[in-house]
Amino acid sequence: MTNRSEALFEEANQYLVGGVNSAVRAFRAVGGTPVFMRRGQGAWIEDVDGRQYVDYVLSYGPLAIGHAHPAVVDAIAQTAANGTSFGAPTELETELARKVQAIMPGMERLRMVNSGTEACMSAVRLARGYTGRDRVLKFRGNYHGHVDALLVEAGSGVLTLGIPGSPGVPAAVTETTLTAPYNDIDSVRQLVAEYGDSLAAILVEPVSGNMNCVPALPEFLQGLRDVCDDTGALLVFDEVMSGFRASLGGAQAWYGIHPDLTCLGKVIGGGLPTAALGGRAEIMDWLAPTGPVYQAGTLSGNPLAMASGLTTLTELARPGVHAEAEAWTARLLEGLRDRAARAGVALRTHQAGTMFGLFFTDRDSVVGFEDVAACDGDRFVRFFHGMLEAGVYLAPSAFEAGFVSTAHDEAALRHTLDAAEQVFADL
CATH class of the missing domain: 3.40.640.10 (Type I PLP-dependent aspartate aminotransferase-like (Major domain))
Known part of the structure; x- marks a missing residue:
C-alpha cells in the first residue's frame, strides 16, 4: 500500500511468523501489503506514511469510545x-x-x-x-x-x-x-x-x-x-x-x-x-x-x-451515548445501501447496535455461514482496496464485522459515504 509499510512488512517477515502476530492482519484474504499504523485519535488512524483513514476496525472492536480517548x-x-x-x-x-x-x-x-x-x-x-x-x-x-x-x-x-x-x-x-x-x-x-x-x-x-x-x-x-x-x-x-x-x-x-x-x-x-x-x-x-x-x-x-x-x-454508559452511536451506525448503513443501489451494486447490511456487516449479495436474507460464503468475495476485495485508497479502513476479510465508536462524527460519515459513492461506481 505504501513504501514504508512494504519495507516494514518485509522486515517483520524476518522475525514474525507471516510478518504478523494475528493471522488476519496479513492481508492474505484481500492481497497486497498490510498497512502499518502509527497513531490513532478518535475515529481516525494514521499509517507510517502519514495517510489518514476513518477506522471501522477499531482494534477489532475494543475501542468503543475511539482511539486515545x-x-x-x-x-x-x-x-x-x-x-x-x-x-x-x-x-x-x-x-x-x-x-x-x-x-x-x-x-x-x-x-x-x-x-x-x-x-x-x-x-x-x-x-x-x-x-x-x-x-x-x-x-x-x-x-x-x-x-x-x-x-x-x-x-x-x-x-x-x-x-x-x-x-x-x-x-x-x-x-x-x-x-x-x-x-x-x-x-x-x-x-x-x-x-x-x-x-x-x-x-x-x-x-x-x-x-x-x-x-x-x-x-x-x-x-x-x-x-x-x-x-x-x-x-x-x-x-x-x-x-x-x-x-x-x-x-x-x-x-x-x-x-x-x-x-x-x-x-x-x-x-x-x-x-x-x-x-x-x-x-x-x-x-x-x-x-x-x-x-x-x-x-x-x-x-x-x-x-x-x-x-x-x-x-x-453515560446517558444517550450508546444510543447516539447506534443511530450514527444506522445512518452509515443507510447511506451505503443508497449509494450501492444507485450504482446497481447488490448490497445487504446488518446492524447490531454499533456492530455492522456488509454483504455483496442479492439474497433475500443472510442468516448463516452458507449465506455468507455465497457472497461475492471478489467484489468485496475490490471494495476493500478502493475504500482503503480513499482513506477508509475496513477489516481485510469478508468474514469480519465492522465497528463504530462514539467518536465517529459528521466528518467521518461524510468522508466514508463520499468514498463509497466513488468505489461503488467503479464496481
Whole structure:
C-alpha cells in the first residue's frame, strides 16, 4: 500500500511468523501489503506514511469510545505510575466487576481473564465441571478463540485462511464437540434428542461477529434457552464482540434472553488485553478457590487493563451515548445501501447496535455461514482496496464485522459515504 509499510512488512517477515502476530492482519484474504499504523485519535488512524483513514476496525472492536480517548489515556497513565502488576488483589478489579454487573445484572459473579479465548476455554471447563457432562454444542461460523475443542467449523481467521479446523488438534479433543448450522433450531433439537443427556453446554455468539456480522434470530436464541432448560445443559453466550455493542447491556439485553454464563472481551478492556467470564453465582462458585474447577492467570485483572476498561465503560454508559452511536451506525448503513443501489451494486447490511456487516449479495436474507460464503468475495476485495485508497479502513476479510465508536462524527460519515459513492461506481 505504501513504501514504508512494504519495507516494514518485509522486515517483520524476518522475525514474525507471516510478518504478523494475528493471522488476519496479513492481508492474505484481500492481497497486497498490510498497512502499518502509527497513531490513532478518535475515529481516525494514521499509517507510517502519514495517510489518514476513518477506522471501522477499531482494534477489532475494543475501542468503543475511539482511539486515545483522553480519559482512558489519563487513567492508564495514573495507574501505571503506581505499578503495572502486583500478583495481588487491587480495588480496581472489584470496581470493574461492579460496573459490569450493573450493566449486565445476570453476571452475578465474574472472573477476570486476559483474552476472549481464555474466557471461552474457561467457560467450557466450568460447564463440564458443573454439569458432570462432556459434550459441547457450537455453531458453524461461530469462533470462540483458538481453543482446541472449539476450533471446529469456526469463523473469522479460520474462514479467512481456509483452514478446516487446524492441524495440531487431536481428534480425541474434538470428538465431544457437536456442531449445528447457525440460526437453525431444528438441527439443534435433533442433536439434543441423541446427545442431550451428555450435553454440558451450548456455546453461541448471539450476534456472530466472526462470519461477518450476523445477528441470531430471536426464536433461535429462545429455542436454545428452552433446550438448555429442558436438558440441564448450560447456555453460554460468547459476547466477546457483542458485549456493550449490540446494546450497552450486550445481546442478552437486546434480545431479552439471558444465558447461564457470559464470555466478555474486547470493549471490557478498552483497548488493553482483558476479558471476563461471568454468570449465575451458583455456577461461578465452582471455580477455584471456592470450587473444584481450576482456573488461574498471573496477569488476570492487571491494574492497567482494569483502569482502561472501567473508564471506557463509564464513558460508554453515560446517558444517550450508546444510543447516539447506534443511530450514527444506522445512518452509515443507510447511506451505503443508497449509494450501492444507485450504482446497481447488490448490497445487504446488518446492524447490531454499533456492530455492522456488509454483504455483496442479492439474497433475500443472510442468516448463516452458507449465506455468507455465497457472497461475492471478489467484489468485496475490490471494495476493500478502493475504500482503503480513499482513506477508509475496513477489516481485510469478508468474514469480519465492522465497528463504530462514539467518536465517529459528521466528518467521518461524510468522508466514508463520499468514498463509497466513488468505489461503488467503479464496481
